[in-house]
Amino acid sequence: MTIQNIIFLLVVLAGFGLFAWQVRKIRANISHGRDRDMSGDVGERLKKTLLVAFGQQKMFKRITPALLHLIVYVGFLVINIEVIEIVIDGLFNTHRILGFTGGFYNALTATNEILSALVIIAVAAFWWRRNRTEPVRRFRGTEMRAWPKLDANLILYIEAALMVALFLMNTADLKLHQVENAYLPGAYPISGLLTGLLPDNATTLLVLERLGWWVHIVGILLFLNYLPSSKHFHIIMAFPNVYFSRLMPQGQFSNVDSITHEVKAMMDPTYQVPTPPASEGAEAAPTTFGAKDVNDLAWTNLLHAYSCTECGRCTSVCPANLTGKLLSPRKIIMDTRDRMEEKYNSPLIFDPALYGPAAKHEPQEQLDKENHTLLRGYVTPEELWACTTCNACVEACPVNINPLESIIEMRRFLVLEESAAPNSLNVMFSNIENNGAPWAFSPSDRFNWADELYVAEK
Amino acid sequence: MSDFAARGEEPEVLFWVGCAGAFDDRYKRVTRAFVRILEHVGVKYAVLGMEETCTGDPAKRAGNEFLFQMQAMQNITTFEGYNVKKIVTACPHCFNTIKNEYPALGGNYEVIHHSTFLQQLIDEGRVKLEGGEAYKGRRITFHDSCYLGRANNIYEAPRAVLEALDADLVEMKRSKANGLCCGAGGAQMWKEPEPGKKDVNIERTEEALATLDGNAEALARIQGKESGNEGATPAPKQNDQSSIIAVGCPFCMTMMADGVKNKERESNVQVFDLAELVASAEGLNA
Numbered sequence: 212m213t214i215q216n217i218i219f220l221l222v223v224l225a226g227f228g229l230f231a232w233q234v235r236k237i238r239a240n241i242s243h244g245r246d247r248d249m250s251g252d253v254g255e256r257l258k259k260t261l262l263v264a265f266g267q268q269k270m271f272k273r274i275t276p277a278l279l280h281l282i283v284y285v286g287f288l289v290i291n292i293e294v295i296e297i298v299i300d301g302l303f304n305t306h307r308i309l310g311f312t313g314g315f316y317n318a319l320t321a322t323n324e325i326l327s328a329l330v331i332i333a334v335a336a337f338w339w340r341r342n343r344t345e346p347v348r349r350f351r352g353t354e355m356r357a358w359p360k361l362d363a364n365l366i367l368y369i370e371a372a373l374m375v376a377l378f379l380m381n382t383a384d385l386k387l388h389q390v391e392n393a394y395l396p397g398a399y400p401i402s403g404l405l406t407g408l409l410p411d412n413a414t415t416l417l418v419l420e421r422l423g424w425w426v427h428i429v430g431i432l433l434f435l436n437y438l439p440s441s442k443h444f445h446i447i448m449a450f451p452n453v454y455f456s457r458l459m460p461q462g463q464f465s466n467v468d469s470i471t472h473e474v475k476a477m478m479d480p481t482y483q484v485p486t487p488p489a490s491e492g493a494e495a496a497p498t499t500f501g502a503k504d505v506n507d508l509a510w511t512n513l514l515h516a517y518s519c520t521e522c523g524r525c526t527s528v529c530p531a532n533l534t535g536k537l538l539s540p541r542k543i544i545m546d547t548r549d550r551m552e553e554k555y556n557s558p559l560i561f562d563p564a565l566y567g568p569a570a571k572h573e574p575q576e577q578l579d580k581e582n583h584t585l586l587r588g589y590v591t592p593e594e595l596w597a598c599t600t601c602n603a604c605v606e607a608c609p610v611n612i613n614p615l616e617s618i619i620e621m622r623r624f625l626v627l628e629e630s631a632a633p634n635s636l637n638v639m640f641s642n643i644e645n646n647g648a649p650w651a652f653s654p655s656d657r658f659n660w661a662d663e664l665y666v667a668e669k
Numbered sequence: 670m671s672d673f674a675a676r677g678e679e680p681e682v683l684f685w686v687g688c689a690g691a692f693d694d695r696y697k698r699v700t701r702a703f704v705r706i707l708e709h710v711g712v713k714y715a716v717l718g719m720e721e722t723c724t725g726d727p728a729k730r731a732g733n734e735f736l737f738q739m740q741a742m743q744n745i746t747t748f749e750g751y752n753v754k755k756i757v758t759a760c761p762h763c764f765n766t767i768k769n770e771y772p773a774l775g776g777n778y779e780v781i782h783h784s785t786f787l788q789q790l791i792d793e794g795r796v797k798l799e800g801g802e803a804y805k806g807r808r809i810t811f812h813d814s815c816y817l818g819r820a821n822n823i824y825e826a827p828r829a830v831l832e833a834l835d836a837d838l839v840e841m842k843r844s845k846a847n848g849l850c851c852g853a854g855g856a857q858m859w860k861e862p863e864p865g866k867k868d869v870n871i872e873r874t875e876e877a878l879a880t881l882d883g884n885a886e887a888l889a890r891i892q893g894k895e896s897g898n899e900g901a902t903p904a905p906k907q908n909d910q911s912s913i914i915a916v917g918c919p920f921c922m923t924m925m926a927d928g929v930k931n932k933e934r935e936s937n938v939q940v941f942d943l944a945e946l947v948a949s950a951e952g953l954n955a
């Protein structure tokens with residue numbers, strides 16, 4: 212092993228080690244959420260994952276971004292094979308170790324080159340969509356503060372830089388072999404066109420090739436460690452997130468079991484509230500109804516927050532948002548993530564909060580840090596009450612995030628813990644309680660519709 | 670229902686009228702239309718009458734889980750008392766709640782929305798849609814209710830019913846899974862909307878009207894696209910024959926009707942429920 216191999220080994224270990232450490236932090240954050248049993252239905256879940264996550268099924272509702280995204284996504288998958296080669300080469304001082312596969316290697320390198328070129332084009336198009344004077348509507352919005360905007364662009368710059376490094380490496384390597392009249396395994400449709408740009412000097416070419424090689428692999432490792440701070444983490448989290456998505460009809464809201472026991476006990480005094488499985492020692496903490504803070508949400512809702520691509524498809528179909536109300540489902544999801552990282556102080560490598568306090572989020576109601584929570588500190592009741600529970604956001608999300616669940620949990624907190632529903636809703640509640648209907652009509656009038664109709668059986 | 674019980678008989682289906690169907694003056698007409706259809710085809714049905722009470726849907730959507738479960742338990746007890754197995758309702762909210770949310774509280778029934786029920790009657794040939802008002806050539810657009818469509822994946826049944834009418838069915842830009850809410854769901858029906866640019870039902874009505882008028886320019890405006898500035902904006906081309914916005918939900922009915930009124934188009938655009946359309950095509954005027 213040369214000194215170079217050892218340095219490389221250390222770099223790779225550090226890269227993956229750091230990544231693992233960050234992922235553990237995020238795992239811990241997510242596990243602060245409430246329990247929810249998501250086991251079972253393995254077949255159906257796998258099928259969903261295959262279709263929605265691997266197959267990009269929901270992306271194809273909008274064709275232009277779908278195609279652009281597909282290029283970058285396939286490019287990412289194919290480049291992973293190349294990364295395996297780079298790691299082996301780096302550790303064992305080999306050069307293009309997969310070269311022996313002949314035809315396969317030709318196909319691999321050629322695909323890689325073409326995809327990389329397409330990725331550069333796609334990235335440019337993405338950049339244009341976001342940064343022209345009138346960006347695509349869904350890339351705007353109150354929650355798209357300085358950090359989310361910078362993040363989106365950084366990802367594009369890094370991706371482009373990685374591709375440029377790859378071309379530098381390939382072109383220099385190709386030219387070096389040409390100069391030395393040696394054979395280089397693989398096919399290089401794009402680099403073959405670029406060789407003219409490089410000098411003929413063998414040493415320079417070797418240096419350039421090594422430069423490209425190192426920038427490419429170190430860049431990938433840096434990018435990997437940037438992911439946990441970024442919306443780009445979705446390239447990993449989309450898979451578990453889709454796997455654990457809801458299989459029930461969208462209209463079905465969760466049942467609150469603790470309330471069921473209470474209601475049953477009220478209606479039938481003999482009803483025995485089942486004792487929860489004897490929790491070791493710990494007094495069963497009095498559970499709050501609904502969600503005030505991130506740890507009151509189910510862990511799947513927290514997983515959502517780390518899977519969000521901040522694409523804004525949810526917000527762009529939200530009837531409340533479309534008609535100018537404060538509600539933006541994307542904001543609810545982004546707030547959840549920000550609040551988790553604030554509360555549990557997850558030390559990420561690139562701490563977006565360092566970019567400035569207002570970069571991520573401004574607390575809606577200025578409370579002191581200890582006392583502000585997801586609800587009120589981040590999400591205002593006004594946003595929550597604007598939701599029509601129409602499920603459009605759920606339908607639109609390409610990675611099966613469900614903002615509506617979080618909205619309902621927070622509404623439950625407002626109503627059940629704080630009795631803070633808008634007054635007209637309280638009127639509706641008492642109508643239901645007293646008249647059995649949301650309107651103030653007497654139950655005895657329930658049959659009046661039949662007055663103008665001859666009905667045989669009443 | 671109690672009459673059936675007194676006779677020791679059981680009806681084929683329970684028709685769940687719902688609060689809107691019982692109290693809303695406009696929607697009472699739909700209830701009557703549906704009952705006429707049931708009687709016309711001779712389905713043995715029953716209603717709960719005064720024993721019916723709110724399913725709890727608005728309470729649940731508004732976050733009042735406690736009130737919801739009280740209502741649900743009460744209804745489940747009533748259903749148990751009459752050994753109810755099959756329920757049909759014209760309200761997607763009642764439909765969704767009884768079908769999807771009652772099972773967790775011990776209530777399992779076969780629940781059918783009236784659009785599916787009507788489709789079945791048409792498919793079986795029990796409803797022929799002749800002898801009454803003809804819809805041939807009239808423009809109809811169907812507004813998908815969130816709680817029928819996205820919530821429960823029922824998109825085809827209402828369309829099958831409308832196609833059977835032999836009308837000119839046109840689709841709005843946002844339809845089926847991409848449909849836009851009427852703005853009344855999630856307990857919005859009972860409160861003022863939050864401040865914003867406009868109300869959701871106006872947005873949706875504009876879209877429906879543009880579709881019915883076949884007005885591409887108006888459509889483009891709704892989609893937020895820049896329309897060419899050449900010349901003056903052409904006046905919307907309006908149908909001579911009155912066109913119809915079809916709905917399958919009492920809340921959508923209210924919202925769309927208000928929207929049409931707001932746009933002062935009542936003279937040539939009407940809002941009807943599927944059951945009303947079928948009833949009048951059968952010559953069963955409600």
Ligand code: SF4
Pocket residue numbers: 525528529530531532538539540597598599600601602603604605614615618
């Ligand atoms: S469910 Fe609520 S948040 Fe989601 S799109 Fe509909 S109104 Fe917006």
Ligand code: SF4
Pocket residue numbers: 518519520521522523524525526540541544607608609610611612614
């Ligand atoms: S929740 Fe889904 S649709 Fe909304 S921004 Fe995030 S990824 Fe996009």
